[in-house]
Amino acid sequence: MEQTTKTETLDIEGMTCASCASFVEKSLTRTPGVQRAVVNFATEKATIDYLPTQASPATLKEAVVQAGYGVSERAPDISAADRQAEIDQQKALAYVRLKRRFWVATALAVLIMPLSMLMLWPAMMARINMQTLNYSLLALTLPVLLYSGHEFYTSAWNSFKHRAANMDTLIAVGTGAAFLYSLAATVVPGWFMRWGILPEVYYDTTATIIALILLGKVLELRAKTQTSAAIKALMGLQAKTARVVRPGGQEVDVPIEQVKLGDVVVVRPGEKVATDGLITEGSSAVNEAMLTGESLPVEKKAGDPVFGATLNKTGSFRFRVTKVGADTMLSQIVKLVEDAQGSRAPIQRLADKVSAIFVPTVVVIAILTFVLWFDLAPVESRLPLALVNFVAVLIIACPCALGLATPTAIMVSTGKGAEHGVLIRNAEALEKAHQVNTVLLDKTGTITRGEPTVTDFVPAAGQDASLLLQVVAAVERQSEHPLAEAVVRYADSRQTVVVPASGFQAVEGKGAQAEVNSQPVLIGNLRLLEEAGISLPPAVRQQADDLLAQTKTVLYVAVAGQAAGVIGVADTVRETSAAAIKRLQGMGIEVVMMTGDNPQTAAQVAGQVGITRYFAEVLPGDKASKVTELQAEGRTVAMVGDGINDAPALAQADIGLAMGGGTDVAMEAAGITLMRSDLQGVVTAIDLSRQTIRTIKQNLFFAFIYNTLGIPIAAGLLYPFFGILLSPMLAAGAMALSSVSVLTNSLRLRSFSPIKK
Amino acid sequence: MDTTEIIVTLAGLALSGFVIWYFFFSARQTAAAVSTSNGVQQVDITVKGGYSPDVIEVERGKPVQLSFYRDEENSCSEELLMPDFSIRRDLPAFKTTLVELLPQQAGTFTFTCGMGMLRGSLVVK
Numbered sequence: 001m002e003q004t005t006k007t008e009t010l011d012i013e014g015m016t017c018a019s020c021a022s023f024v025e026k027s028l029t030r031t032p033g034v035q036r037a038v039v040n041f042a043t044e045k046a047t048i049d050y051l052p053t054q055a056s057p058a059t060l061k062e063a064v065v066q067a068g069y070g071v072s073e074r075a076p077d078i079s080a081a082d083r084q085a086e087i088d089q090q091k092a093l094a095y096v097r098l099k100r101r102f103w104v105a106t107a108l109a110v111l112i113m114p115l116s117m118l119m120l121w122p123a124m125m126a127r128i129n130m131q132t133l134n135y136s137l138l139a140l141t142l143p144v145l146l147y148s149g150h151e152f153y154t155s156a157w158n159s160f161k162h163r164a165a166n167m168d169t170l171i172a173v174g175t176g177a178a179f180l181y182s183l184a185a186t187v188v189p190g191w192f193m194r195w196g197i198l199p200e201v202y203y204d205t206t207a208t209i210i211a212l213i214l215l216g217k218v219l220e221l222r223a224k225t226q227t228s229a230a231i232k233a234l235m236g237l238q239a240k241t242a243r244v245v246r247p248g249g250q251e252v253d254v255p256i257e258q259v260k261l262g263d264v265v266v267v268r269p270g271e272k273v274a275t276d277g278l279i280t281e282g283s284s285a286v287n288e289a290m291l292t293g294e295s296l297p298v299e300k301k302a303g304d305p306v307f308g309a310t311l312n313k314t315g316s317f318r319f320r321v322t323k324v325g326a327d328t329m330l331s332q333i334v335k336l337v338e339d340a341q342g343s344r345a346p347i348q349r350l351a352d353k354v355s356a357i358f359v360p361t362v363v364v365i366a367i368l369t370f371v372l373w374f375d376l377a378p379v380e381s382r383l384p385l386a387l388v389n390f391v392a393v394l395i396i397a398c399p400c401a402l403g404l405a406t407p408t409a410i411m412v413s414t415g416k417g418a419e420h421g422v423l424i425r426n427a428e429a430l431e432k433a434h435q436v437n438t439v440l441l442d443k444t445g446t447i448t449r450g451e452p453t454v455t456d457f458v459p460a461a462g463q464d465a466s467l468l469l470q471v472v473a474a475v476e477r478q479s480e481h482p483l484a485e486a487v488v489r490y491a492d493s494r495q496t497v498v499v500p501a502s503g504f505q506a507v508e509g510k511g512a513q514a515e516v517n518s519q520p521v522l523i524g525n526l527r528l529l530e531e532a533g534i535s536l537p538p539a540v541r542q543q544a545d546d547l548l549a550q551t552k553t554v555l556y557v558a559v560a561g562q563a564a565g566v567i568g569v570a571d572t573v574r575e576t577s578a579a580a581i582k583r584l585q586g587m588g589i590e591v592v593m594m595t596g597d598n599p600q601t602a603a604q605v606a607g608q609v610g611i612t613r614y615f616a617e618v619l620p621g622d623k624a625s626k627v628t629e630l631q632a633e634g635r636t637v638a639m640v641g642d643g644i645n646d647a648p649a650l651a652q653a654d655i656g657l658a659m660g661g662g663t664d665v666a667m668e669a670a671g672i673t674l675m676r677s678d679l680q681g682v683v684t685a686i687d688l689s690r691q692t693i694r695t696i697k698q699n700l701f702f703a704f705i706y707n708t709l710g711i712p713i714a715a716g717l718l719y720p721f722f723g724i725l726l727s728p729m730l731a732a733g734a735m736a737l738s739s740v741s742v743l744t745n746s747l748r749l750r751s752f753s754p755i756k757k
Numbered sequence: 758m759d760t761t762e763i764i765v766t767l768a769g770l771a772l773s774g775f776v777i778w779y780f781f782f783s784a785r786q787t788a789a790a791v792s793t794s795n796g797v798q799q800v801d802i803t804v805k806g807g808y809s810p811d812v813i814e815v816e817r818g819k820p821v822q823l824s825f826y827r828d829e830e831n832s833c834s835e836e837l838l839m840p841d842f843s844i845r846r847d848l849p850a851f852k853t854t855l856v857e858l859l860p861q862q863a864g865t866f867t868f869t870c871g872m873g874m875l876r877g878s879l880v881v882k
Contacts, residue, residue, distance in 0.1 A: 341845050
């Protein structure tokens with residue numbers, strides 16, 4: 001007896017990635033009584049079908065907790081959008097708090113600065129008691145230290161306990177030293193005087209450095225949120241509800257996480273497609289730009305796949321759900337972009353090595369700077385000079401610009417790539433693509449459509465073209481052969497009337513025969529007709545020869561024992577191929593083609609798209625060796641293929657670009673996946689890679705030059721020659737600007753648009 | 758060179774030596790993962806100015822679940838990077854963030870904060 005299942009939806013807490021979702025899903029599936037569990041990472045919901053006799057909502061929650069996650073007890077009507085809004089609100093709150101701390105520090109620094117400079121006006125100084133002034137400055141500086149800057153000190157202390165050091169360590173030690181010295185000079189000035197030192201205070205240094213560093217953090221936070229905007233936008237594309245057709249025919253709007261495999265979903269004009277599936281009835285044009293970057297709507301009819309998050313334009317259709325949750329195309333794209341953003345580019349390695357030893361090294365340099373200044377400077381000013389330079393070294397050396405240089409550029413460009421239908425698997429792939437100087441294209445499926453298309457339909461003299469097409473299509477509709485499909489597509493595109501055919505028979509290796517309108521019809525190669533004793537009139541033979549000369553496949557048609565016409569079939573070149581190849585050549589890249597076809601066909605296609613070098617008659621197993629051949633010539637090769645049979649060649653190439661065609665994302669085979677079957681994607685990918693690497697190099701240059709020049713200047717290297725010392729406040733200003741300038745440089749990639757000319 | 762200069766010089770050198778020893782040559786806190794009944798290797802890591810423990814030993818070929826509890830608000834530790842596993846995560850303050858991975862190869866894999874300052878390593882055996 002079949003038991004009735006119940007469905008439960010749980011709000012899962014703590015999931016941070018798609019693999020978390022599969023962890024929860026696995027744990028739920030293993031729970032006795034659970035028949036099906038689907039966890040949607042984007043909406044943070046689990047939908048579980050279970051047998052109430054064996055499981056209960058409590059045991060389901062238990063399973064989630066066991067997997068290490070929580071179940072939210074909030075009212076179930078809180079949507080994912082609300083949840084996201086809550087997280088955003090928390091982040092916004094943190095930003096507001098940071099700004100408040102910045103403004104407090106700035107306001108107080110503005111007061112402290114002129115007060116500290118009173119000594120510039122001796123007349124004024126004479127009227128003010130030094131002690132009172134110093135204590136007032138101390139009172140003004142304390143809130144800056146304890147409120148605005150407290151984070152630096154706690155963070156530095158926490159790191160110190162871990163035997164780690166970060167940028168806060170430098171800020172805390174620098175400002176802390178300046179403050180403690182000033183505090184001592186304020187509280188026990190007599191002690192300093194006894195040593196012949198003027199008890200100077202550096203409260204202005206402390207307060208200004210904190211204000212400037214906070215300014216840097218405010219700007220940094222604002223820019224940082226923009227680097228991950230692309231992925232957020234992608235995740236936000238998911239539809240919230242789906243209109244599901246119930247078995248009774250009734251249409252109900254259900255939350256997206258309750259949609260199951262096999263459900264039939266209705267999509268009306270102007271609606272978003274809820275999830276991935278196959279159209280069962282109806283037709284429409286669908287805008288798939290968000291997934292493929294293709295701005296023109298794609299015509300869809302029964303049997304065609306549709307993808308979640310795409311936008312239905314004018315028509316209405318129903319589709320059967322084939323993928324839900326993490327399996328959908330959108331989720332896969334999001335995951336791929338996230339993974340790419342988490343990966344490291346090889347160019348980052350040096351920065352990584354430097355970062356690891358940076359802070360302790362700088363602390364040592366600062367200490368030695370202090371010692372040298374103390375030992376070499378005149379006795380009366382040695383302590384203040386040693387201190388000021390010690391602080392300047394610590395503050396200028398902050399390594400944040402170095403840490404931000406590569407990741408921010410990678411984050412912006414991978415997001416940008418996804419927007420244009422170019423999915424980059426990792427930062428390494430992005431880096432490799434810019435070195436490419438040779439692009440190897442597999443002809444079929446990349447330059448050409450990869451499927452035979454009727455190019456010529458030539459009826460014999462006295463035949464009515466539309467009638468003949470009806471007859472031919474009637475026979476070919478019964479056949480499974482790819483050439484027959486091409487004929488049927490051609491007939492359909494001309495709205496040919498469908499007529500029945502009877503007695504269909506496929507003739508192995510030759511063609512097919514059937515009866516239409518009580519007349520025998522033969523369609524196939526020349527041998528089929530010859531064996532049936534049908535001779536070709538000279539005109540028909542001539543037309544067939546012409547087609548053969550153009551390296552096309554010829555289908556011969558005979559109706560009622562008479563030759564009735566010929567059909568030319570060929571794999572056609574995509575409209576966009578020639579232009580994209582020209583763009584690649586314009587970028588200084590040599591484009592090479594390879595194909596399994598004979599040299600004539602290869603030459604013809606190559607000529608059509610402007611390629612001069614090609615390999616013909618390449619067996620599928622030899623594709624990878626052609627890549628090796630080019631590499632042996634010292635070239636950096638990008639291989640472009642359709643990702644399925646080209647896998648070894650894609651892997652052999654320096655960078656593999658798989659044309660996913662929006663159907664099956666062959667992500668594992670290639671470093672870069674092009675969502676659209678269009679060579680323009682290759683141009684976009686290489687161009688994006690070049691711009692990204694240029695940005696990263698600029699960033700690294702700025703970050704390195706700034707630290708390598710900044711530290712010696714701050715240490716006072718120029719002082720003996722030019723009398724130049726770097727004020728710690730200037731150092732703080734430069735430091736705040738450095739990371740902001742690196743971020744701004746990376747964000748310039750947001751304006752990337754592919755070369756189209 | 759007067760006495761003060763000698764004292765400052767010696768103190769400076771000693772302090773430099775201490776910084777180098779303290780940050781580069783001191784012992785690390787190692788922890789081995791605990792396997793749960795469903796075969797997942799779990800490790801709890803506290804993030805506060807660093808990772809404790811900061812050396813995590815796991816076995817190859819078994820799923821690993823790292824629970825990062827970020828016990829501070831300071832922005833240095835807000836991001837976690839495990840480049841060998843293509844992982845980048847925001848670690849919200851005072852919350853536990855789970856990171857899953859499946860180590861297929863033996864070796865030592867570094868994980869760091871967003872800027873590479875705080876460091877830990879995953880030792881796959």
